[in-house]
Amino acid sequence: MRYNSTLKQDSSKATTSPAVPTKETAQTTPIVSDKTAATTAPAEPKLTLWEKVKHEAQHYWDGTKLLGYEIKVSTKLVAKMASGYELTRREDRQLQRTITDIIRLVPFSMFVIVPFAELLLPVALKLFPNMLPSTYESGKDKEAKTKKLRKTRTNVSQFLRKTVVESGMKFPVTTTPEQKEKFALFFKQVRNSGEAPSRDLVLEVARLFKDDLVLDNLSRPQLVAMAKYMNLQPFGTNMILRYRIRYRMRQLKRDDRAIDYEGVESLSVPELQTACASRGIKSYGVSPATLRDDLRAWLDLRLHQKVPSTLLVLSSAYSYGVTAEGEDSHYYALQSVLSALPEELYHEAELDISSDAATNKQRLEVIKEQQELIKDENAQEEESGHIIKVRDNLSLDDEHHSDVVPPAVEKPNTDGVKAEEKKKEEK
Structure with a gap:
């Protein structure tokens, strides 16, 4: 009995005690771990030519299906507009994106129809990066465009800051006593004393300038x-x-009214990032709460404070990438941009503000300056070798485009119903 009990105790100890590795196991364990590591993390095999072709074909096939679905959705939106309903901002952007993709599809389809023409597609996209419809863009292409735009905006911001430092422009003296006092006070605080002007003074001076001016x-x-x-190709003459730029600014002004009507809270995070990026507001690495505050500040300055949108874009470019707290960065950037505008602009603004009291000498100086600008534009046309057929007759000023927000709710067109009711009453 005692012998059996001791055997049981020895067996239990043997089962519970940890196994001591021998030399053989110690030598073989690292070999096994190397094999398992090699099997768990294998090197990514390079794709063959046929696999690359299949991957690209699948990518474009998925893009074609997505484009077909967008056309189907946009067809319903067009029918909704034709029946008298107003489109929301999200629906309007969907329709515009689909129309743009259809227009881009015309030259892009030639690379698909013509045999072996797809081999030249990378070269064409390198020369014309906006030729590809949005449904065919991959994530890497979008990320590359975003990085390039951020780098470009950083360079533009540095250029504008350098322009402000090297600028020696002065503000004009208007004939109106109140305007003269504001311009003189602004110039004194910015140029002479170095004192920062008040927000009200910056806004008053900014309102005196018009977008077109x-x-x-x-x-x-x-x-x-x-x-x-603004992510536009800087090709062509002035x-x-x-x-x-005017055409893009008109689109932004229309979008500003739609966002202000529907509310910033109605935008999703991707829509919020897109809206801020289209206005030049830094959106990379910024929290959604900060983006909403920046967009609210833009809408307040543009729609409620009546600051020209061109000055806002220039101020956003000036302050791009600069860390500042609160809304002071907008006013400081606006102040810096105002101090660096060309002298011809101030002279014409002076004539526009005090047109009733302007002298013939002032008018003559402004006309001479404008004639010099016209000569420069004509010289650019002659150097380019062709006459520009585009007429720049667009207007950005609020006199031509009221700030009344178009309704974004669904309202059926009841004019025909009211006309029928009137006919019944007359009978």
């Missing part, structure tokens, strides 16, 4: 910088650049 008197480097900052 600012854009028509920007220099060539400033126009190119503004076009790059007239073409102004036309393209």
Whole structure:
């Protein structure tokens, strides 16, 4: 009995005690671990040519199905508009994106129809990066465009800060006593004493300038910088650049009214990032709460404080990438941009503000300056070798586009119903 009990105790100890590794196991365990590590983390095999072709074909096939679905959705939106209903901001952007993709699909389809033409597609996309419809863009392409835009905006911001430092522009003296006092006070605080002007003074001075007035008197480097900052290709003469910037600014003004009507809270995080990026507001690495505050500040300055949108874009470019607290950065950037605008702009603003009391000498100086700008534009047309057929007759000023927000709710067109009711009453 005692012998059996001791055997049981020895067996229990043997089972509970940890196994001591021998030399053989110690030598073999690292070999096994190397094999398991090699099997768990194998090197990524390179894709063959046929696998790459299959992957690209699947990518474009998925993009084609997505484009077909977007066309189906947008067809319903067009029918909704035709029946008298208003589109929301999200629906309007969906319709615009689909129309743009359909227009881009015309030259893109030639690379699909013509045999072996897809081999030249990378070269064409390198020369014309916006030719590819949005449904065919991969995540890497979008990320590359975003990085390139951030780098461009950083360079533009540095250029504008350098322009402000090197600028020696002065503010004009208006004939109106109140305007004269505000301009003189602003100039004294900014240039002489170095004292920061108040927010009210900055807003009062900014309201004296109009969008078209600012854009028509920007220099060539400033126009190119503004076009790059707004993700526009800086090709063509000054007239073409102004036309393209005006068209983009009109789209932004319309979008501002829609967002202000529906509320910033109605935007999702991707929509919020897109809205801030289209206005030049830094959106990479910024929290959604900060983006909403920045967008609210933009809408308040643009729609409620009546600050020209061109000055807001320039101020956003000036303060891009600069860390500042609160809303002071917007006012400081606006103040810096105002101090660096061309002298021709101030002269024309002076004439526009005090048109009733302006002298013939002032009018003559402004006309001479504008004639010099016209000569420069004509010289650019002659150097380019062709006459520009684009007429820059767009207007950005609030006199032509009221700030009344279009309704974004569904309201059926009841004009026909009311007309039928009137006919019944007459009978």
